[in-house]
Structure formats: C-alpha cells, structure tokens
Amino acid sequence: xxxxxxxxxxxxxxxxxxxxxxxxxxxxxxxxxxxxxxxxxxxxxxxxxxxxxxxxxxxxxxxxxxxxxxxxxxxxxxxxxxxxxxxxxxxxxxxxxxxxxxxxxxxxxxxxxxxxxxxxxxxxxxxxxxxxxxxxxxxxxxxxxx
Numbered sequence: 001x002x003x004x005x006x007x008x009x010x011x012x013x014x015x016x017x018x019x020x021x022x023x024x025x026x027x028x029x030x031x032x033x034x035x036x037x038x039x040x041x042x043x044x045x046x047x048x049x050x051x052x053x054x055x056x057x058x059x060x061x062x063x064x065x066x067x068x069x070x071x072x073x074x075x076x077x078x079x080x081x082x083x084x085x086x087x088x089x090x091x092x093x094x095x096x097x098x099x100x101x102x103x104x105x106x107x108x109x110x111x112x113x114x115x116x117x118x119x120x121x122x123x124x125x126x127x128x129x130x131x132x133x134x135x136x137x138x139x140x141x142x143x144x145x146x
Contacts, residue, residue: 011056037062057084
C-alpha cells in the first residue's frame, strides 16, 4: 500500500475539526487543519501537496465542493473526501461521477466509516496508479522493440 501520510482537514466547526484530527493522528497520519476553504488554499499554496484533503461541504466563503474542484485542477493526485450533514444527493452524486470527489461521508460521521472510506480511496488510487505505470511501461516496451 502507498505511504499515504499527509492529510489536510478543512471544517469551520472547531469541534469536528479536532475530532477529525485526533482520529487521524491516532491512525498515524500527519494532520494539518484549516477552518475555511480560503485558509486551506493558503496552506496548499505554501506547503504543497497533501495525500488527502477532507473538506466539509458547508463553510462560509468557499464551500467544500468549490475547494475540492480547485484541488482537483491544481493537485489532481490528491484524494478528495467531502463531508456534510446535508443529504442532498443532487449535489454530491454528480461530484463523484465528475471525479471532483473520491468519497462522500455523511455527518455525523463514524470513525470506522471514515477510516474505511480513506482505505478504499487509497486502494482505488493505488489501482489507478498501478494501471498507469503498467501502461507507461508497456508503451516504452513497444517503442523499444521497434
């Protein structure tokens, strides 16, 4: 499995943010927190890529979908997880199909559900990366055989 360690958690609710941080640190992740989408963008621009971004949907100024769309454009290899207390499938399902988000987690979240979602997202990313590696190596093999 990939060495996924750096996680950026974004939520305007300080209690939820602390619970996320504690859960992930306990599992060995290096966690950075931001209380808004704009703060998250400043962190990303100054610290570079993280392995995973977990963002709340409803935040003042910049919601989680807007943040994760920006992450997808500028850091497409980051895993993007959206959390929300809203159960509006009309918003979230298209974001999964458009590959804006890798996983959606409903609040209040269960730590086991969160950790399983992260594991599944990591596994999916690893499978995609492995297929890309195989395709590049096969293409190089074909070109070298000519």
